[in-house]
Amino acid sequence: MSSGTLYDKVWDLHRVAELSGGSTQLLIGLHLIHEVTSPQAFVALEDKGLKVRCPERTVATVDHIVPTTNQARPFADPLAEEMLSTLERNCSKHQIVLNGIGSGRQGIVHVIAPELGLTQPGMTVACGDSHTSTHGAFGAIAFGIGTSQVRDVLASQSLAMNKLKVRRLWVDNQLSPGVFAKDLILHVIRSLGVKAGVGHAYEFAGPAIDALSMEERMTLCNMAIEGGARCGYVNPDQTTFDYLEGRPYAPSGEAWHRAMRWWRSLASNADAVFDDELRFDAATIAPTVTWGITPGQGIGVDEQVPTPEQLDPADRPIAEEAYRYMDLTPGQAIAGVPVDVCFIGSCTNGRLSDLKAAAAVARGRQVAAGIKAFVVPGSEQVARAAEAEGLDQVFRDAGFEWREPGCSMCLAMNPDRLEGRQISASSSNRNFKGRQGSASGRTLLMSPAMVAAAAVTGHVSDVRLLGV
Amino acid sequence: MTQTYDFPHGLITKIEGRALVLRGDDIDTDRIIPARFLKCVSFEALGAQVFADDRKELEGGHPFDLPAHQGATILVVNDNFGCGSSREHAPQALMRWGIRALIGVSFAEIFYGNCLALGIPCAKASQDQVRALQDAMAQDPSATWTFDLETSSCSSDLGHWSMEVDPGPRDMLLSGRWDATGQLLSRDAELQSTLDRLPYLNGFCTNTADT
Numbered sequence A: 001m002s003s004g005t006l007y008d009k010v011w012d013l014h015r016v017a018e019l020s021g022g023s024t025q026l027l028i029g030l031h032l033i034h035e036v037t038s039p040q041a042f043v044a045l046e047d048k049g050l051k052v053r054c055p056e057r058t059v060a061t062v063d064h065i066v067p068t069t070n071q072a073r074p075f076a077d078p079l080a081e082e083m084l085s086t087l088e089r090n091c092s093k094h095q096i097v098l099n100g101i102g103s104g105r106q107g108i109v110h111v112i113a114p115e116l117g118l119t120q121p122g123m124t125v126a127c128g129d130s131h132t133s134t135h136g137a138f139g140a141i142a143f144g145i146g147t148s149q150v151r152d153v154l155a156s157q158s159l160a161m162n163k164l165k166v167r168r169l170w171v172d173n174q175l176s177p178g179v180f181a182k183d184l185i186l187h188v189i190r191s192l193g194v195k196a197g198v199g200h201a202y203e204f205a206g207p208a209i210d211a212l213s214m215e216e217r218m219t220l221c222n223m224a225i226e227g228g229a230r231c232g233y234v235n236p237d238q239t240t241f242d243y244l245e246g247r248p249y250a251p252s253g254e255a256w257h258r259a260m261r262w263w264r265s266l267a268s269n270a271d272a273v274f275d276d277e278l279r280f281d282a283a284t285i286a287p288t289v290t291w292g293i294t295p296g297q298g299i300g301v302d303e304q305v306p307t308p309e310q311l312d313p314a315d316r317p318i319a320e321e322a323y324r325y326m327d328l329t330p331g332q333a334i335a336g337v338p339v340d341v342c343f344i345g346s347c348t349n350g351r352l353s354d355l356k357a358a359a360a361v362a363r364g365r366q367v368a369a370g371i372k373a374f375v376v377p378g379s380e381q382v383a384r385a386a387e388a389e390g391l392d393q394v395f396r397d398a399g400f401e402w403r404e405p406g407c408s409m410c411l412a413m414n415p416d417r418l419e420g421r422q423i424s425a426s427s428s429n430r431n432f433k434g435r436q437g438s439a440s441g442r443t444l445l446m447s448p449a450m451v452a453a454a455a456v457t458g459h460v461s462d463v464r465l466l467g468v
Numbered sequence B: 001m002t003q004t005y006d007f008p009h010g011l012i013t014k015i016e017g018r019a020l021v022l023r024g025d026d027i028d029t030d031r032i033i034p035a036r037f038l039k040c041v042s043f044e045a046l047g048a049q050v051f052a053d054d055r056k057e058l059e060g061g062h063p064f065d066l067p068a069h070q071g072a073t074i075l076v077v078n079d080n081f082g083c084g085s086s087r088e089h090a091p092q093a094l095m096r097w098g099i100r101a102l103i104g105v106s107f108a109e110i111f112y113g114n115c116l117a118l119g120i121p122c123a124k125a126s127q128d129q130v131r132a133l134q135d136a137m138a139q140d141p142s143a144t145w146t147f148d149l150e151t152s153s154c155s156s157d158l159g160h161w162s163m164e165v166d167p168g169p170r171d172m173l174l175s176g177r178w179d180a181t182g183q184l185l186s187r188d189a190e191l192q193s194t195l196d197r198l199p200y201l202n203g204f205c206t207n208t209a210d211t
Ligand code: SF4
Pocket: A063, A064, A108, A109, A110, A129, A131, A346, A347, A348, A406, A407, A410, A411, A428, A429
């Protein structure tokens, strides 16, 4: 059993009571809600005649269903309009702050909470969305929940939870140029498989993690869930504090200094005990691309699609399914696979540094003929910051579309979607069958720089060879 | 397809009914209920949409479409079922189709918790055992099985299999306390005192140095 880790400390701080049945009632410090998983929870709450316990610890935005071309109300899609107006009604009725379209603060929930300074070290964060693990980048314990649990948090500001095991993933050395946090996490998932993390929280630590920016740490923790770990986190350090300082919801004045002292004390102790530990070497990781239908089916861009013989027997059936679905041949090089659509955005890689990395590739180049390429900033703040730096123009000049913020083609709940058998190079997080809106659409996951490289060459390409 | 079933309520001890075998590892919630069906403010219509894309692809040959399986209540899957998105729409769709219990090698954590919150037990067994059980079930889809939470077993004329049910959830289901809201609300005084001592809700004043 773990002890002295950040996870243990935060767990203990938020423990309300032990429940019969062996679970623990855990207080939730920050509850983020959005239009997809909250409406039924509000109905269930009202059916029981209950109120929102801590509206001031509940924050809303709209992201999944918003169109990224024309955001004028009412939306063209009446179902999308109904979802947003339901959220608006619920928020105003229960006095919950809604960061709506045009507020300057709207965006993907996992992008806006950090940039507003809502997400802080030592908090428990819950949201009806599995990529809530993103917030662990700050040394918070953050996890996705279902709608019944959204109802529970609304009603009681707490959840019945079982304690997870804590696994430390220690990453030595540094990532090479052209290799990003996205490649690191795709490499981890490829190495351990998509279910290795079930029942675990992942602590990411070591020199390679220390060197990551906050945005990179968010990318890393975002995809912990794709490795089966419901939450992933990084211990708070000076990088964390520098990011938070001055943000709207961050403490200021005397409280800022008290906060930093407290936050430092939360990091896992030098003698902390982990349930287990695995080691990786950042220096050996190449830009990584998925070739299949689970995020674990990834390879270095300089590798070939694995043959069944190279795989563990247990992984062969899903690999066979993936060859068929993706129309890829075992042994085929992944570099050179032609793509139709290039998507840069999502809560994994829709932040300013992601757009900068992609723009560095796009600058002075042209999107290859016949390819649809578009960039969707993760939030209004990201969009305005990128525009202030002229990144929108760089993308437009190169032939990318520059869109308004939202989840966009990460999942098909808005007009952005694949059609037919189209294959996308995507900076998002899931390559499941049908994920991007066409039941036969195909997704290759990669870093934003790699997506830009695919856009300008027309096929999967090693961004390191483009001399950026 | 309007099927009306009583949704789970009260003590969950036994689920009787026909079984439905769905083979394959890593079946994610995007497949169980594709994202376009999440555009709704109520769960009501989801039953008919369960596995919509997979079913369309198989043109009537999908296990959820086979006539012999209509009305089945016990779903038997393989490894890492329900991975991916946290959407409770997935267990909601299964439940509204008629599923009341699952057996598999393992379940993704959020999916598992979502099922529990609806009163749907997820029992586990080894891959070999699950495969044997699936084979037995596939022999005769009309057989009636009893999923017994008290004895942690699943049995019919075709045989008897023991399964593993995590003790906490098992206890909650058997005693009818799987709907957590009531329990959580009953500890409001403790909740308030936890709120009162959390540094980040109280100006970062910690007892040690700064009070
Ligand atoms: S960007 Fe994708 S993964 Fe992230 S919250 Fe939106 S839909 Fe979910």
